[in-house]
Amino acid sequence: MPADSVRVFAPATVANVVCGFDILGFAVERPGDEVLMTRRPAPGVRITRISGDEGRLPLAAERNTVSASVQMLLRHLGREQEVGVDIELHKHMPIGSGLGSSAASTVAGLWAINELLGRPLTALELLPFAMQGEELACGAGHADNVAPALLGGMVLIRSYAPLDVVRLPAPALHCAIVYPHVEVPTRDARQLIRQTVPLKDAVTQWGNVAGLVSGLFLNDVGLIGRSMQDVLVEPVRAMLIPDFYRLRELALQAGAIGFGISGSGPSVFAFAPDEATAAAITEQLRRHLSGLGVGSQGYVSAINQQGPRVL
Template sequence: MNDSIKVFAPATVANVACGFDIFGFAVDNPGDELVLRKTDLKGVKINKIEGDEGRLPLDASKNTAGIAIIKFLEAIGAESQGFEMDLKKLMPLGSGLGSSAASSVAGVFAANELLGRPLAQKDLLPFAMEGEFIACGSAHADNVGPSLMGGFTVIRSYDPLDIIQLRTPKELYATIVHPHIEVNTKDARNILKREISLKKTITQMGNVAGLVAGLMLPDYDLISRSLVDVIIEPVRAILIPQFDVVKNAALENGALGCSISGSGPSMFALSKDFDTAQKVGRAMQEGFSKVGIDSDCYVSGINQAGPVVIG
């Protein structure tokens, strides 16, 4: 059995318009890379973190990858096993792409692999969620779920935890544009209203059901009609300059729908072929560049693999 492993865990799009805290899907890039090694010393040590501009803690108990491994070792009764890790962030922090989730997933997935897979992959989810809790104060699973399991996931319930993977059309592509601004996840949560009207609730429930049906049938027109968020997007959109311009650009260039990725500032669009997804990305970036905001663009199918061993 190996004493060292290198893994990749993918970025994710959470909420997916109408599915606040219950929908998420994984993408091929960006993501996080993590090297984990067994040691003879008890505890988890983080040697270095690259790509974070020195902002992430090296204290494992305060780091999303570190705490996920610590909780995992406690659960399987292996607290005496020591690990050291090198983490490479291949996506910006505070981007709305599940940066903290990818680190959590990479850590616990790597530890489980090195110890001979004592737990099934889906059973690693609660430990990855511990990382989300220390990152933003909420142990939500709409990023860690798809990053760990791959594909498009639905969080049906948190108590008890119940996650479903949905089939997605092979021709469905995601465009993600990350403007070079930052939205703090805690801030994006704090501005949300605590109560919503019955009318908006019913509308949102219809869109949630419609999106699930549209993905499974598959029915692209139904997907398009359902990618509408009447509750969260109208509030969070004010945090993203040019939001309406960028969204309209995506729709005018053939996107099925466009909304905020997670808590933002990244925006995503879904399209029914690769060429359209690329065209949509160029139009979205142009929308940001009109006001001098640089951005990164990623085009990907729905990543069905989740975390993978790369060395």
């Protein structure tokens, strides 16, 4: 018999993984968001409480990505007039950080309602509803955050039409993440991207994407690092991040395997061979940002292989 209440954690994610714009992403162990969902007698979906958002997120059910995606799922199952739930959303990660904040919240909500209903859908079947939540949040229903948040590990979106998602082998690496306290709205960051690119740049990018995926399957850390280069999107978005190229230089000097922007930024991330190196990289980057007068938050995490989990 399904429970009447469930609390779910869903992880933050790093989208693009430098060269895989809109097609690659991976989940981390921390940070992440939590949803507490409780059945109620009357049908309908309500957001009753949000914490950790500084009042920035809407309580209106049709405007909040968590409740809106739950409504879509209930409608799809034909149970919208039958099921009622109250939702508490607890944000444990910064909004607008480039770490998949909206994706983590949406995925936690979808996982929770699926649990309360007795798991009628698989994680992969939940993905289209999570993508609709992303479209509501940032104007584009891409899957490079929600897919790894749902499936865990490293994920490739081979195609959007039709949707074709592949879970890739994830290396036993640690991730250093630093969120500089500057604002880079996802919608604005996407508008900077060129709509056409020279063939020479496209060929370089294809080689890097193929190299990164090959490195994951071969567990070749050197190939992974060499492939984490982006000639299409990073040069534009780097301008929005304080002293980006110096941060990359410092990360590599401190032992990073590869370095880049997380999603649309402003967070940056680095792969490291172990937790101690990842912690040292995080500290080095935060110290440099502090010297520029920029506050920051740092996270050190292994790659999350599980995705959401019931707490």
